Amino acid sequence: MNYLLRKFGLLLFTLWIAATLNFILPRLVPGDPVGAMMAKYQGQLTPAAADALRVAYGLNDQGSMSHQYFIYLGKLLRGDFGLSISQFPTPVIDVIALAAPWTIGLIGVTTIISFLLGSGLGLYSAWKRGSPLADWMPPVALFLNSMPYFWFALLLLYLFALKSSVFPLSGNLDPFIGEAWTAKWWSSMLRHAALPALTIIVTAAGGWLITMRNNVMGVMGEDYLAFARAKGLSEGRIVNRYVLKNALLPSLTSFGMALGFVVGGSILVETVFSYPGLGFYLYSAVAAVDYPLMQAIFLIIAAAVLIANFIVDMLYAVLDPRVRDGK
């Protein structure tokens, strides 16, 4: 219990750091971010929008820094991220509400698939070490994992959408698809998600393979494995109850960093496929110097990753009795 409380404390603390970073950054830049945006939009930015921006940044407010800071935190807690510049006057929170489900669905599903696939192959590669297939896996995995996500996405796009139109070029659904959750909707959704999903799975699975392989090799050096083998246990039992159960634990520990990496990569994958999720909007916001949208998306992504991490921490406590006892 103590363990989870501590983890939850760290979650809140990290969120607070992220939010504070978000507050400080625009104030660190020389000059006025609104001025920069006005310059970029060359008069397209209406005075009303500029005012809204100044309000959003607290630039109209000449109060002390700490006063501005607490106003900012209060707004965050109410989910008020201000108005988007590039899609003025849509509130940022509306843009996010529209985009988030697509990203969470895409990254959530692909992360689980690539974790299972990569860990399974990693287990095989370590356990069957010495056989040609098992020994070829790590270098291939290292190569796949070293590819820029977006580059592999471009290759897939070129091969399967441009050269042969097996899959659609962009977007998340066919236009005018009608009702959600119908068979037609599902088929369109899956066809659009296939290439982005494939990109993430292929590039991320390599990382999990390497992680799992290292963990299994670590477990294979443990005394309890020698003991299990001496007991004459069947191979299946050793793998399931001794190797896998122990090797998965460090995988979960490194999940946090890996997830951040996958999310980062997916941002660009969405961009390449114009898949209207958070990453795509983050990219558009960067291109359009839409600071409020940019910052809100950063916060939301950070929050999602942190919450996913917390869930993994809870899972860890279920799987590792030592953690439950606070050891």
Added chain:
Amino acid sequence: MTAIPIARLTPLAWLRAGPLGVIWRSPRATTGAVIILLIAVLALLAPLISSYDPSSGAFTPWIKPGVGHLLGTTALGQDIFTQMLYGARLTLLIGIASGLISTAIGTALGLTAAYYGGRTGEVINTVTNIFLVLPGLPLLIIVSAFLRGGGVWAIILVISLTGWAWGARVLRSQALTLRNRDFIHAAVSTGESPARIIFKEMLPNLAGIIAANFFGTALYAVLSEAALSFIGIGDVSKVTWGTMLYWAQAKNALLQGAWWWVGAPGLGIAVLGMAFAFLNFGVDEISNPRSNHAGKATRVLRRKSVPKVVDAAGLPLMSIQHLDAGYVTPSGPVRAVRDVSLDVAPGEFLGLAGESGCGKSTLAFAATRLLDAPGAVFGGEARLAGQDLLSLTPEELRRTRWKDYSLVFQASMNILNPVIKVREQVYDAMQAHGVHDKTKLEARARELFELVGIRPDYLDAFPHQLSGGMKQRVVIAIALALEPKLVVMDEPTTALDVVVQRQILQEIDQVRRRLGISIIFITHDLSLLVEMSDRIAIMYAGEVVEEAPAQQIYTAPKHPYTQRLMTAFPPLSGARERREGIPGRPPSLAQEIVGCPFYERCAVHLPGTCDVKKPANVEVEPGHRVACFLQSPAVKPAVYQEEHDLASD
């Protein structure tokens, strides 16, 4: 003595000897290093290789790869091959500079946290954890978006500041284990300054991990630069492989069918990234060597075939004949067990003693086929009730194990699986050999726990809830579960405190008398063996030099080595006297030993005899065998030369 004459070193030996020598010991790391060096050379020699300017658009746009332009031209009429060459410069610079900076940050913080611990460590740890979970690329994007126009060094700085956390965590945990090692404690207590301890004592021992971490962060930096450039943050007027991809995408290269414009820089990044990953992986593999217990059975490299089963009538329970075993290493075989023959009678307690490294554990593990790779059996037989364990298939071996013989390993914190309950680990040994009835399992488990003196409630505990002594009792209980005829115990109580050790030994003795099982007990503690054993065998440099009933070994040892060993331990009673160690060291087991292995250290050796011939193991009194020319002039015949040849293949 150990100094190697310089003249014998090959010209490139400094590459292997230096701190980065690890790179050349792993083929994977070598591949990575060669790729990076190649890219670096191409980047440096760019003006010599290509006479074009990377940014001037002097050519026709969209030329396909061909003779004039190896990789074609861009939409702006630039030569892509030239851009690749020049782009490698900045790409490498960003990767290596960011790798260095973030490794420096991570190393400094990780070491500080580990060295000081306490509050400082806690604060650093929290900061590290925060940076670990904050998603890197979004953070990078948002920071760079605000720092737009800061140039290459701003990008390097931002990447370094987001990429150090993993290194700090890994280093901290490694440094923590190092911090608790004796030599660091010694340095602290002699008053060395923290800076000196950290830089002179700890850092060299962490070099491999730091190097692995550097390559890991360099990979992260190369990929991050590519990502940032691709979305147009950073200076897109500079040529890097990342900005090349940005321009390719901005000019719709793929829609124009110009796949080479996208393909070349992306492949470049992937190959460079892979090279860094190979280095990371390879260096890590070399600096954290992992032993493993995955082999299903010890390799048997015998040439002579032996009958699989012989009639057990008239044979001792366990009969080891001319066993040769050891380790296959890159520099040749190490013969840790040399032509050893030993018998164990039913119900007998056989003690096996000798200094560390004399081959006693290797003997026990090889005979029971539990020696892990690179361990192997080179020759001989090991028969349990007539059946040659060295001929069994893995499945036959699995079925025999625990049912016919079991093992108690050295007490270790990790001898039990930490994530499943003790109950399951007692059950599964029995289940693997056909006991499936739940009530029987439960009854037997409780009975066993009573037998070794643990409350049966502890069946529901997890291993971490048990003390070291209790764990070892559980292991002994498990070893007795199927009432095997033979239990091999490898220093089962060495790591425990004296009181617990005594209790456990008494229980072992009672149990084996009650059940009539044979025990092979391995230890370097001779006084303990004298008390417990029926018979004792003394090993030296892979050979059994003396073997006799315990009382005789104690009162009338015949081999000079045994005599020295006996005086090295205080007697159980009687006046205190000065103890003497044995000067010198045992010979290396990697070499062939011509004469008596103890020759160098023997005070009574016979020059011209002991150093040129091997004494035979002769029964000089009933039940008392010894291999020493002072006892018998018999010379050992070279019958088993065949296996020795194999061992040196």
